[in-house]
Amino acid sequence: MKIHARLSLLLAVTLIGGCASTARELMPTPTLYQLPGGQPVFDRAASSQQRPSPDLDLLFITDRAPPTSAEQETQSKEQGPLPYGQERAKRIAFGSARVRVVPGLDWEALREQSQLAERTREVNLELGQVRELGAFPQEPYRLRPTEDGKLLRDRDQLARHAEVKGRLQGEVQRRLAEVPKKEVLLYVHGFNEPFESAAFTAAELCHFLGREQVCAFFTWPASTTGNFLISYTTTTESGDFAVEHLKKSIRMLATTPGVERVQILAHSRGTAVTLKAVRELGLEAIAAGKEAADLYKIDNLVLLSPDIDIDIAAQQITGFVSDPDLVTVWPEARLPRVLKGRLTIYASPEDRALLVSRILFRSRTRVGQMRPEDIPEEGQRYMAEVGRLDLITYEGKRTDAFGHSYFTTNPQVSSDLIQLIRYGKKLGEPGRQLIRTGPITWRFPVEPVGS
Numbered sequence: 001m002k003i004h005a006r007l008s009l010l011l012a013v014t015l016i017g018g019c020a021s022t023a024r025e026l027m028p029t030p031t032l033y034q035l036p037g038g039q040p041v042f043d044r045a046a047s048s049q050q051r052p053s054p055d056l057d058l059l060f061i062t063d064r065a066p067p068t069s070a071e072q073e074t075q076s077k078e079q080g081p082l083p084y085g086q087e088r089a090k091r092i093a094f095g096s097a098r099v100r101v102v103p104g105l106d107w108e109a110l111r112e113q114s115q116l117a118e119r120t121r122e123v124n125l126e127l128g129q130v131r132e133l134g135a136f137p138q139e140p141y142r143l144r145p146t147e148d149g150k151l152l153r154d155r156d157q158l159a160r161h162a163e164v165k166g167r168l169q170g171e172v173q174r175r176l177a178e179v180p181k182k183e184v185l186l187y188v189h190g191f192n193e194p195f196e197s198a199a200f201t202a203a204e205l206c207h208f209l210g211r212e213q214v215c216a217f218f219t220w221p222a223s224t225t226g227n228f229l230i231s232y233t234t235t236t237e238s239g240d241f242a243v244e245h246l247k248k249s250i251r252m253l254a255t256t257p258g259v260e261r262v263q264i265l266a267h268s269r270g271t272a273v274t275l276k277a278v279r280e281l282g283l284e285a286i287a288a289g290k291e292a293a294d295l296y297k298i299d300n301l302v303l304l305s306p307d308i309d310i311d312i313a314a315q316q317i318t319g320f321v322s323d324p325d326l327v328t329v330w331p332e333a334r335l336p337r338v339l340k341g342r343l344t345i346y347a348s349p350e351d352r353a354l355l356v357s358r359i360l361f362r363s364r365t366r367v368g369q370m371r372p373e374d375i376p377e378e379g380q381r382y383m384a385e386v387g388r389l390d391l392i393t394y395e396g397k398r399t400d401a402f403g404h405s406y407f408t409t410n411p412q413v414s415s416d417l418i419q420l421i422r423y424g425k426k427l428g429e430p431g432r433q434l435i436r437t438g439p440i441t442w443r444f445p446v447e448p449v450g451s
Contacts, residue, residue: 032418052107054110059096083196102126172184183299188273189219192222307368375391380440
């Protein structure tokens, strides 16, 4: 390796910060794991042989900018430096974020506490060391005009892009070699989420999915400070800004040699970012005459408390169906597949956080608040024919302040999510015995008052 290449590699592995947050309590134990009689979160024999660390090492991809001086000043000395702030970066970076399990549990103690409905010891998450391992060139990439009026990509930037892409995919391959499932779990957060909060949720999901996949999160510049209405508007536009970066990130993850499947979980406003990115990937594949499901290997796409207008979501999901001039290369007018598995939507009419966006956008219905009756029977039959879509409604008591994070705070909901992603179970099968309310709609059994 040449000297300048070694220096470049060393500079790319940048220490961003450590312990940049206060601790957060680990989400409640999902129902399927709760003792007595629960399934094991981790295989006891495998755990004793591997002696895993209680901490989690997550892959992150971001288009957040480094924190401003004002953002750093809001951090207390105990919290340490911020890894990334709320401003937009005109580039994609990636790295490693360590989420520590505190206070000082060993693996056996953590395994035991992860099976209890009522824990006997405190289990918290704290952000540890964050290392940036690489950053793509600043955008837009340079172009070089030719004498005959053509535009060519700058060769140096192409080489830089290829180098960083190779480094990212190499990191994914390194992680693939350490996990039993050759798949990537990608979490995309929503509004009012700083870097560390996104890392915590990704870590919780990874932990209770058995730590069997390459666990990653895409974190975009969602606003978390200032006037709520202004902050929400800024976040909405930052979400649009992040679509292109998420699209490229999913493509690079999916095309990494050795990756067999990609599982995508998106929350709140992050569902709008994700749905747009996946739609663009689908159109990209269709225009090239290829199956998006085969190219990008997206198995399950799960929208959690989606902050999207129902009409916009429907158009993005089914828009290409009504565009035969786009879908031209398949015989007998066959429609290509975008997902290998299913599109699953978790919604709750009691989601108070979505009331704000519903008012701001003058939206008839946000997808995350939908009831089965919000989809006309004709629409349900149509989607059932198209297939691969489920709407699951939770109408029980709130388990967090706004009823917006029930996919982690409610053990019944998180259990269903795990049955889908970890065990590949279909609705109606043992473990996912929800109540069917229509061709594509289901609901959780409502617990009796006072239970």
